[in-house]
Amino acid sequence: MPGRLWQSLRARFEPAPIADPLWRRALVACPLARRLDPERQLQLRRLAGMFLARKQFHALAGAVLDDYWRLLIAMQACLPALQQGSASLRGWRDVLIYPGEFKVRRSHHDDHTGVVTEGDEILIGEAWEHGPLVLSLADVQLDLEQPWDGYNVVVHEMAHKLDMLDGPPDGVPPLVDIPRRRWIQQFQLAYDRLVAAGPGHSPIDHYASESASEYFAVVSELHYSQPAVLRETEPAVAELLHAFYGPSPADGEEPCGGCRR
Template sequence: MKRWLRSLRPAPVIPDAAWQAVLARYPFLSERPASDVERLRQLSAQFLRDKRFHGAQGFVITDEVALAVATQAVLPVLHLPGDLDWYDDFVGVVVHKSEVVAPRQVMDEAGVVHEYDEVVAGEAMQHGPVMLSWQDVLASSVTQSDGYNVVIHEFAHKIDMRDGLADGCPPLPAGFGGTRGSRAAKAHWNETLSAAYTAFREKTIMAERFGAEAPWLDDYAAESTTEFFAVACEAYFVNRARFGEEFPTLLELFDQFFLGGG
């Protein structure tokens, strides 16, 4: 939806009591400058105006549910040019009570198609809705130290897919990282992210096969650079201090992108 069209409809007013409740439940939202918190409130209201929430299998969308999702969804675009324009390829947000079993198909190198079921807490579809488990959205209120947040994970995928590709590299601004040209910017991003991903994957393998200490970040990040980006975004936004200790090069890279310092 174009920005000028959205502006024709006023954003809802978020009651103070509801706003304070969501800040108290998800402390990583309030652990930032007052100006950011106010901006977060404004964008959350706009998100609630623009998106349509649907409860799956009888789940009821309450004001608490919608506001909890909205505030966490807009956090990654708080300082991005265009803010909510990053999410204009979809309208629907589907919320289930808990995790969902999703059928999958994958073709191996021999061309054989394998079918299996996967338990998912969320899913973001290209040019389609975002699906979330309310159970896991609520869990984000107590998993800050682990760097876990399903809402940020799925909306990070939406940011990644903004250019039509789910490859762990979002569309980058001109001159990102001091580079010249879009190809150089993408190469800089991919080189930095890939190095961190490779090191993380090696730690994960050592932990699984040889009993070494497990890495801090969720091992689902070892699935691919795409998932690594989304999982890293979770940790970056909810536990910046620990993320910086674990991934100093990614902290600098993400700051350049998400904080507009590119």
């Protein structure tokens, strides 16, 4: 028993390296990781290995997962954590994977009437405070096939996870070397502009106007998949996200050689 306990602890803190063939195969399929410079690719590989060792994947409703798909999910989940380090992955354990969209039962309390209503909401991703990361495998695959369309469900939900490291989601993750007051001020101004613009009048998806937390998650997707759009629309927010996440892989160049499709 002591030997097994030691092996379990060692695997948790010193995970086995990802096998070269599996890593190369996943790198070909993940343009966001493929465009990272070699140093950040190595960092991502180590972080993804830690993610796989510490998180438990659960395939639900007939979803089929193998080592390849677990790695592809881990790679994208760890991209937003590259700048922040492994400590930013703390506080939760489970990754729930559905084959496609999934239903969530919601309760809504009307403050004026006191009436509580329930209904189903169709989602492609969800992140709970201290709870699981929930993803639609079909949408993960779509984001891999269309990496520069402004959307990435894994990045979106991981932004929520980072946001919730210091409490309920409010659009302000724990910050290092970024003035908190500046972050709050610039994000609030940008959020207010989006709300005032109304649907269809900004390149930023109007879903971001749901809350400060959703705004942070949506512009995080843009940072990784359409940073030029974000820089043109909200340059101050783009600058802050560059400082928080590091350079966007969308601004990188395709590597030469065997990593091309």
